Each structure stands twice: as C-alpha cells, then as structure tokens.
Amino acid sequence: MSKDSLIIDTEKEKGRDKDKDKDDISMNESIEDQNMDEDENEGNEDNKKNEDENEDIEMKDSNENSSDSSNSESESSDDNDDYIKEKDNEDNNSNSDDDSSISSEKENEKDKLISDDYDSDMDEDKYETIADDDYVMGTKEFLKQFAINSSNIISDHFLYRYEAIISNVIYRHIKHVILKHNRGVFNQPCLVKSLAWYKCALIPFQKIIWQPNLYPENEKSFISWNARIRYYIYKTYFDIRTSELFDIIVEYPDSKWSLIDLKISIKKTGLIKELISSLNESIKKRLLHQGAKTSDIVHQYISLIKCMQILDSSGLLLEQVSDPIKKYLRYREDTIKCIVQIIADDNNENLLESIPKQDIIAFDEMNLNNYNNDNWMPELLEIDPANEVVKKKSVDIISTLLNIYDSKDVFIKEFQELLANRLLALKSYELKRELRNLELLKLRFGENNLQLCEVMIKDISSSRRIDYNIHTETNFDDNSNNNKNEKDNNKELPFHAKILSHLFWPPFKPNNLKFPKEIQEYADIYSKQYTTLKPSRKLQWLPYLGYVSLTVELEDRTLTFNDLTPIQAIILYHFQEKDQWELNELSNKLEVTPAVVKHGIVFWMNKGIMKEITKDVYKILEKEEDVMIEDEIHNTVEDAEDNIEEQSSKGQDTDQMRIYWTFISNMITNLGGMTIERIHQMLQVCLPNYKSQIEQLRSFLELMIHENKLDLNDDVYTIKK
C-alpha cells in the first residue's frame, strides 16, 4: 500500500503546489487547461525514458481529441469510439498486470488473513495489504503514465461523460477477477481477499482518475464511485455464492467460509429475497426428485438447517426455504426411518446432544406470529439484539426434522422399533449407549411418551441380573436330566437369555421355529429357575431371535462362526442327523417355510459347507470343494422372504392392542362390567399414549371374548371367571 500511495502522494504534492499557485484565481476552464498543459509537459519528460513512440502519438491524439471536443460541444461518434478502444486497451493492460499481481499478493496475504479474526461483522478497513515490492516497481511507471493520460480526461470534464464506460470496464474486470479466483472456492475466506485487492489495486487506480486531492470538487464523485464499486464487489459475491449455494450446502461444513462471505454480502446488498428464490429453485431442481435417496435428502436438509443458521441465526430464513423439502419428505415413506437412524446413529451423536440448554424450540414452534410472511423484510438478518423474541432461540435440528410430521407419535413408534432391534442385537447386556439416547430423547418428548422404551431397556437390564442369578444358581444335579453326561454337570448353561416383558415390545413376526432337543432341555431348566425367581411369571421362548456362535467340525477342517442366526444354526444342526436333506422335508421338520430354509441353506452353501446335489436336495460337504456362489438364488430367496414379511405384518394391529389388556382387565375387575364406550373413554383418560379407534378396540375385545377372557352381555363386558 505504502508504495502505491507514494506515487499518489507525489502527485498530490504537485497538485497542492499548483493549487497554491492558483488559489486566488477563480477556477475556470482555461486555467485548468493551463495547469493540465504543465502537467502534460512534465509527464512527457518523464515518459521519454520508458514510453515508445506509439503511445506518445496516441496520447497526443487523445489530447487533440479532447481539446477539440472541449471547444466544440458537438462530438463525432468516431472520436468517441476511438477513445473507448484506447481506454479499453489501457484497462486490459492494467488488468493483466493486476491479475498477475493478485495471485502473488494472495499468497502473501493468505497466512495473515486466516490468522485474523474473520468474523461476520468484518471491518474491511482492518485488512491493510502489503503490496509486493517488485509488483509496485513494475507498475509504478505504468501508473504514472496512466495518470498523465487520465489527467487529460479530467481536464476536459470527460470523466463525467465517460464515467459509465469506465465503471463498466471496472465492473467487468472485477467480475472477471472474482469469478476466476473464487468460483468454487468454498474453504477459505474469499471476500476479504477481494476487498484487499480492491484496496490496493482499484482505489489507487480511481485516485488517479479522479485525483480527489488535486480537485476537491471531485472528492464527492470519488467517494460515491468508490461506494458503488464496493457495492458491486459485494453484489458479485452475492451472485456467485447464491448460484453456488446448493453446492456450498452439499459441502458443508468445509464450505463454512463461503457462507460467511455470503452472509456479509447479503448484509451489504440486502438481496435476501433473490437468495431465497434462487435457493428454492436449486433445491427443487437438484434435490427433490425421484433419483435422490431419502437418506441423502435428509442429510442435505440437516446441512441446510446448519447453513441457514450461519446465514441467519433467527431461523426465519430457514423457514422460507425449508417448506418444499418438508412437504416432499412427508410423501416419502421411509423418511421417518431415515431420521430415526440418523438421530440414533453414533456418528451423529452431537445431534442428540446438541439440545440447547434452554428454550428447546424448533423454529416452527416459535411460530412466527410476530412475523407475518408478507411483512417479512431482509433486515431481519441484522436482528436487533434487543429483540427478545428472536434472541436466544437457536434452531434445534432434531425438532426441526421432526416437524416434518405433525405429531411426534410417528417418530416415537419408529424409535421404539429401532430400539427393539438394537436391544435384541446386543451381544451383551451393555446398555450405556441406549440409555443415554433414551435419556436425551426423554428431555425432548417427555417421559410419558417413551414409557414403552423405558420398559424395554429395563427388561434388558433386569435380564442381566436374572440371567446371572440363574447361571449361578443352576445346579444340574437338582434338575437331574437322564440324558446328561457326567461332564455336563459342571458346565454352565450354554446360553444367555434376554427376558422381554410381553406386550411392551413391538410385535414380533409369528414363527414356529423350535430349539433343537438339547438346547430345549437347557431352556426348560432356565424356565424352571426363572419361575422360582419370579413365581408369578412364565417364560415363553422365542427361538428365532438371537445369535448363535458355533464351531463346525468337519472331516478336513474346523470353522468357527459367530453371529449366526438361529435358523442357520438349526439347519446345520439337522445335517448332523443325516447328510442330505430335501428342501420340503427339512422345512416340514422345522415348521418354517421352504423359503426361509432355503435362505439358511444358501448361507451355508456360500460358506462352502453345503452343496445342492440335485434340485432342492442339499448335502453337507465334509471335504472342501470349490463351490460356485449362487448369488441368483440368494436374491430370489430374499424376495420371497420380503413377501412373507409383508403378509405377516397385517396381523400386528390387534397384537398392539394387547398392550392395553392389563389395563382393560384391571379396569373391569375394579369397576365392574363396562360398556365399550366407557372402556374406550377410560383408556383415553388413563393412557396418554392410547390412540386407537373404538372399532379397533371392539375387534380386540371380540378377540378376548374368543380367548375366553371376557364375557359380553347386553353391551356390558365382564371378566370371565
């Protein structure tokens, strides 16, 4: 900066001297002309060293032109064109010069700028730029020459006439530079660099043109021009960042810097509405279409929320752009699943923990009563800190996500299912993580809504205690089993159980799978022990859930498997009995559908342990063979299983009603016979979660009558004794 301003300063001094000379003389054109001539002469002397003749001639031409036109108001269009060309040339020259310098400058600035505090209320005056010495030396002469040329323009009041042209050229140049260097660069502060460049390159240039120190009457124009150019820089930034906004959101958090740049440029330009419509457009075009995966949309939505929070912490901006996404996500069936998975995912822990300590308010909820959309104005981006309504209500991502739906029930139901799956998948009784998640969710949804989940977690933790108890208490001598060998006596029970409270878990698919005989014996011992611990309870085994670890000993190899599903283990177990099985035979034996059996067999075939010898007849491979892995079978079997799953899910509606059975039976026991309306009403009063229709209740009560638990006389239900 200093060197640049040196040049200007010398000009200034000259200017001042001359000003002194003519202080007492009233300003008029002729005197100015005189002064200019002097300037020109001085300039020419200087130039002789460096300038080639061509330029001299050109200069003289322009001088002639200018004096011509100053004398006669009528202007020839040719002259004008010539002039523009000349001006363009000069500008281009300076452009290339500037360009080359910018990159080197940037390098120098980079360290300095990044270490600087680059906050949103950036004061660009803080960023003084140290210009490169060589660059300054190189351009010094050029600038000098340019100053002389431009002084001619000023002398004839041309500047006012050509102002538009000059600014256009400058604008074009600014745009070119900004686009060239900053398009697609999101991970560093760019705006501040452009402003620094503006300060060190463009301001001196403008000073040369306007000579504000020389001609005080130009001062005003200089300032307003400066302001316009500065605005143009912000506007250019706004334009490119707005057009790139979708990519910026995709790349968040790496693109944080560009968001800050954008925020500053919005503040300076006030073009918030353009931003909203452009962002809405690109979201619609690029995100909300058939090809996008729901999980991607949800992830993008989260990024969008975070990005909009940077741009506008009040959440009002987000409200303007999130509507189409919310509407679209509502149509997708798997949205809630995605959301629940994202929330419960360990990688996103910070999401759950990000609950603000106070004012957990989704931005929809603080619903903008005070801010009618029609009156919504851009200055909301600079929210008055005294405005208590908006202050402090930071946007909470999870609540915002869940606001896609009108009620939280959907989420809670889905979470319950996820939790059930995760608890069942646990290899131990380690609950720390699930407990933490549940506690965090409780903060949001209240304990009542998550009561079922709590029961599920409690089940697992008491299972640990009970299981430990049973394992230490079990003495095989007492439960003497005839078939047991001596060596089994000191053995522990070969499994651990998770004891689930009936009706508090999501309904399981009905399945007839049974334990193999040996395991069933252990299970019986377990049940017996359990009943002594809890006299009023009974165990009902669910053999198809859980995991099995097996060591498979074949003639030539021994393989160990963890994480087998029970069906896989049981299928292999049956191959102990005989070497080969026909598919239907085995499926009859196991009382499960052939599709399920086949699925299990394909698993063993892929492990090289079984082989299909003829169609639907499978044999165990005691000796290793090269086996073709039959992916096709795999796929078709999976399809078949999907169908089965779909069919079985239909019967789950009444199953869910069973959870209310304890309530209904207690109610009728204590209050005497009741009509269905009364039962319905009481359930609504006593159970905040009760959401069933009276028709569902009716069909459930009919089922209970069918199961001999209820009687119905004259519309009054009583307990069957």
Place this chain on the structure above:
Amino acid sequence: MNTTEGLNVTKRLQNELMQLMMAGIPGVSAFPESDNLLSWVGTIEGAPGTVYHGLSYKLSLKFPVNYPYTAPTIKFTTPCFHPNVDTEGNICLDILKDKWSAVYNVQTILLSLQSLLGEPNNDSPLNTYAAQMWNKPEEFKKQVIKIHNTGQF
C-alpha cells in the same frame, strides 16, 4: 384447584397406574373410577394362609390435590370384619396417617393393606369385638365370611 398442582397429581397418578399395571402383582389391583384420576377403586384378595383367603375386598381410594405430599383417604367399601377396620370401612394403618411419606404409592398401599388383613395390629383396634375374637380363628373366620357375604355387620 390450582391448575399446575392438578396437572402434577394427574401425571403422577397416570405414572402410578402404569407402574401398577406393569408390575402385575397377583391379588391386588386398582383403577381410576372415572375421568377424574383423583378417585380410584381398588381390589385386594385375601392372601393364602389367612382367614381372608378366597375373599376379595373392594376399596375406595381418594387422592388429595397435593398428593403425594398428603396421604390418600382409603376405605373398605366391602364390609370387612377386621380389628383395624371399623364398620364404616375406615382403616387404622400408620402409613396412611402419621407415617405417610411421599415415597409410598398405590402399589405399596395395596400391598400393605393386603398384609394388614393377615397381621392386624391389635394394640390400637377400631373394631374391639374383632380384636378380641382374633385369637379364636375358627369363630373369627365364620364372622369374616358372614359379613363379607351378607355385606352387613
């Protein structure tokens, strides 16, 4: 009624109901009587090995607005021949009077009452006739059954 208190007690009673239902203790049960959760009906069955075995007694439980800081009012609605229960069904049980604490709940009350049936406190009888007769189980049982079945003292 103070609304916040009303809400708190409703919430607390809803939770207690949920707990009670989940616990599934054999022989005792209770349920709110109407939309108003402050009034419940309870049922306890005489424990095996006591003179009350095989009989079931209905109770009325009235919760004050500042429950659980104040004990609920509990009465037998089925006439009960017992040293600590008077002819109106009022009960003399320390935890329902001066020993009440907010940690007690419907479940503990019902279990206490169930055990009170088998183990009366004969030092502070409400029904002195019953207290005197307690030592003659045969006679006592006859009286219990008679009063239970006729519903009259």
